[in-house]
Amino acid sequence: MSHADDSHQPGRRRFLATAATAATVAATATAPVASAHRVLSNPAADDSDIVPFWGDYQAGIATPQQGHVYFAAFDLTTDKRDDVIAMLRAWTDASARMTQGQPAAPLNDDLSTEAADSGEAVGLSPHRLTLTFGFGPGFFATKDGVDRFGVGKHRPQALVDLPRFNGDQLVAERTGGDVCVQACADDPQVAFHAVRQLTRLAYASAKLRWAQPGFLAAQKDKGTPRNLMGFKDGTMNPPINSPAMMNQYVWAGDEADWMKQGSYLVARPIRIALEHWDRMKLGFQEQVMGRHKDTGAPLGSKNEKDGLNLDANDADGNPLIPDNSHVRLGAPAVNDGAQILRRSYSYDNGLSFTAERWPPWRQAMEFDAGLLFLCYQKDPRTGFIKIFENMSKFDMMNQFVTHIGGGVFACPPGVKQGGYIGQPLFEMA
Ligand SMILES: C=CC1=C(C)c2cc3[nH]c(cc4nc(cc5[nH]c(cc1n2)c(C)c5CCC(=O)O)C(CCC(=O)O)=C4C)c(C)c3C=C
């Protein structure tokens, strides 16, 4: 597959938009153009708008969460290893450019349609765009008895197929994928634009399987954002600025050489029955979650960051944090110390028709909204699977939420300048 370039546009004058230095304009003139032209510069002169793409680790994992996500999973349509490598090279090039605030490929000054970028991010800062890539089990699977891309033997043991969990209602059209990209930015159009260009560059080798946009509440005070259930979400997470904690819980171990400094992503779109939830009294909502709604503090505590006191009882001898509350079931103390890095986003897909299974058993249009649950971990077997096995059976929150899709992906390490995403895998013997 050939990635987008501008060599098929003779006679036009091309410009590179830049981010870090708005003044920089790289022009490649193949023929002089008489008319005056606009310069595609980018107003993002501020380094705080840019998260470096190159590095030991992929950005978008231990990166402070941006306001928006566009998550997409693709099926590979090619059977050729070289096509996949070409696609990953093209994605790498385009990602390095877009995360700097440049178009996916050099654009004509008139944004003409044959250019390799659709143009909707022209003039926008990169808004801390990160593009994080992962390979699903299908990437390593044999098709018709053939190891399509010659990587089957390098499938890491940690990249297990997720088991069926209690209550799962996974829809095929929202599940799986050979490759995924998590595009996060502080502007939804920047995130969408990036996935749109990657999709276009992959046209000959991969097609979209499912996608889910999402958003986070913009907290003026930089506090923990609230999810659509109205609770602060993201309080208890391994700290992203602690290399020791990240090594212990998030970055992959030694079991597959090419995954060193990578991580495993579990993605689950989870629909929340908001109408049902909204009929519950505050006290019950807090029992379900195990935390106070206003402060986010654990039940029985004052401050959001206070540790869970799982042994505290009320006057009747009942646990202050109920046995089947969400946070108790998620706590490391009841999961053999398991921890995952949650990086979830709320989503709102408009309305859909639902026949309620609770009083007054209405049939009506309801919000198709919920949480795009995203979590990174060293190993899904000791991370998501370990925690969710119990949670899926006993969590009181399960009356209000339904897992409707998802996937598991091996996210390789970061890319060194000149390399491409997943290169260490393809260089394995
Ligand atoms: C492992 C799987 C988990 C799923 C699936 C999940 C779904 C889910 N969670 C919320 C809201 C909150 N979760 C909170 C804490 C929390 N959740 C998980 C795991 C899953 N959540 C863990 C491991 C924890 C931390 C537990 C702990 O150590 O205390 C909280 C409390 C605040 C916080 O710590 O972030 C909220 C709120 C929703 C709405 C949801 C699915 C729709």
Ligand SMILES: [Fe+2]
């Ligand atoms: Fe949770």
